[in-house]
Amino acid sequence: MAESNSTTTRRRFLRQSVAASGLLFVPGLIGCSPAGNAASGTDTAPASPPPAEGQSGPLGVAILGLGGYASGQIAPALQLTEHCKLRGLITGSPEKLPEWQRKYDIPDGNTYTYDTMDGIADNADIDVIYVITPTATHRDFVVQAANAGKHVWCEKPMAMTPEECQEMIDACARNGVRLAIGYRMMHEPNTRKLIELTKERAYGALTGAHAYAGYGGSPPATDYWRGQRDMGGGALYDMGVYSVNGLRYGTQMAPEAVVKATQTRQDHANAVDLTTEYTLRYPDGMTAEGKTSVVTNYNELHIEAEDGWYEMDPMQPYTGVTGETSDGKLLGPAVANQQSIQMDDDALAIMNGTEFIAPGTLGKKDIAVIRAIIESAESGREVAIEHQEG
Numbered sequence: 001m002a003e004s005n006s007t008t009t010r011r012r013f014l015r016q017s018v019a020a021s022g023l024l025f026v027p028g029l030i031g032c033s034p035a036g037n038a039a040s041g042t043d044t045a046p047a048s049p050p051p052a053e054g055q056s057g058p059l060g061v062a063i064l065g066l067g068g069y070a071s072g073q074i075a076p077a078l079q080l081t082e083h084c085k086l087r088g089l090i091t092g093s094p095e096k097l098p099e100w101q102r103k104y105d106i107p108d109g110n111t112y113t114y115d116t117m118d119g120i121a122d123n124a125d126i127d128v129i130y131v132i133t134p135t136a137t138h139r140d141f142v143v144q145a146a147n148a149g150k151h152v153w154c155e156k157p158m159a160m161t162p163e164e165c166q167e168m169i170d171a172c173a174r175n176g177v178r179l180a181i182g183y184r185m186m187h188e189p190n191t192r193k194l195i196e197l198t199k200e201r202a203y204g205a206l207t208g209a210h211a212y213a214g215y216g217g218s219p220p221a222t223d224y225w226r227g228q229r230d231m232g233g234g235a236l237y238d239m240g241v242y243s244v245n246g247l248r249y250g251t252q253m254a255p256e257a258v259v260k261a262t263q264t265r266q267d268h269a270n271a272v273d274l275t276t277e278y279t280l281r282y283p284d285g286m287t288a289e290g291k292t293s294v295v296t297n298y299n300e301l302h303i304e305a306e307d308g309w310y311e312m313d314p315m316q317p318y319t320g321v322t323g324e325t326s327d328g329k330l331l332g333p334a335v336a337n338q339q340s341i342q343m344d345d346d347a348l349a350i351m352n353g354t355e356f357i358a359p360g361t362l363g364k365k366d367i368a369v370i371r372a373i374i375e376s377a378e379s380g381r382e383v384a385i386e387h388q389e390g
């Protein structure tokens with residue numbers, strides 16, 4: 001597709017603003033914007049000025065992986081954003097394209113398969129590729145997207161191992177593009193209020209916490225990726241990442257060890273965990289309990305402090321996240337669409353050269369916790385958690 005002058009200019013601006021920040025993926029930086037926080041880490045620092053009028057968004061987004069979350073949540077949410085526009089589709093199932101194209105008015109020239117997607121490098125309509133595929137595929141798709149010179153948003157959980165996460169971070173840095181993780185809760189208005197309570201230590205020093213994230217139902221089918229361990233299925237990767245991430249933003253602390261963990265598993269070669277329970281310890285000695293399941297329903301994040309407590313209950317549905325404090329303050333359900341806020345926040349961070357709320361560096365820290373939980377469950381021992389710096 002031929003580039004118009006304005007799109008060329010806009011694309012060049014977006015690439016230059018990232019490069020100009022010069023601070024991509026610097027470990028050790030602590031978030032300082034209203035959006036940033038000590039627990040989230042950062043991959044860039046505010047540096048470049050906002051784009052001049054006419055060079056600003058909306059950013060063109062291509063969805064990679066047209067499955068349940070893409071069709072049920074992300075594509076509809078994109079229609080509600082101010083700073084993004086759904087402009088491209090990338091799929092391994094081209095038979096899905098006609099319906100998607102009709103529904104979202106996507107021209108043939110903006111559709112790709114996984115085999116043809118390298119050509120997206122020359123498509124000025126697309127600024128961002130949003131990877132929404134099974135967890136074990138995230139690394140390869142993110143690297144491919146970064147190599148095509150596009151900013152990348154990647155669904156949770158970021159990848160299978162911290163090493164894979166680092167490959168994704170490195171690929172984005174090499175290509176001068178940015179990487180955000182689809183942690184929608186960190187953009188949710190009530191959750192952001194809870195984060196502020198912790199940052200302010202509004203109820204005194206923290207003394208404990210728990211995060212439970214699970215859904216009830218039958219065990220995942222073994223012929224579906226959610227029922228396959230090597231694809232990133234199972235409770236801990238799928239739902240447990242909400243508890244791990246929730247304990248991080250809820251405490252604003254990085255855990256130093258998994259004290260103990262237990263998992264119940266299906267009984268076959270590629271079996272996933274159906275339920276996982278774990279205890280984390282922080283450098284100040286505080287402990288926190290996490291629980292996750294794909295066969296039992298629970299959903300809450302609770303923070304205990306010296307002078308009171310506060311919680312989100314439920315902590316992570318698409319709508320209806322509500323909160324309460326020990327002194328009777330209630331956080332009623334926010335009406336805003338979480339995914340729209342998430343994508344607008346991330347688009348603005350790209351355009352303005354500011355920090356992401358949930359950068360790749362943060363996703364990697366949570367995957368390190370998940371790997372330590374698995375190691376603790378398998379060994380029956382306490383396991384130190386690595387990769388929490390920065």
Ligand code: NDP
Nearest residue numbers: 065066067068069070091092093132133134135155156157
């Ligand atoms: P689905 O199974 O519904 O869809 C996954 C899609 O990925 C498929 O339809 C397919 O799309 C594509 N795909 C690419 N490679 C493969 C492969 N090897 N095997 C199977 N599918 C493949 O999953 P979800 O949409 O529910 O989940 C996708 C991602 O989104 C996961 O990382 C999940 O954790 C995350 N998610 C996040 C949520 C949130 O609230 N933030 C909620 C739900 C999911 P195509 O046919 O187009 O190639």
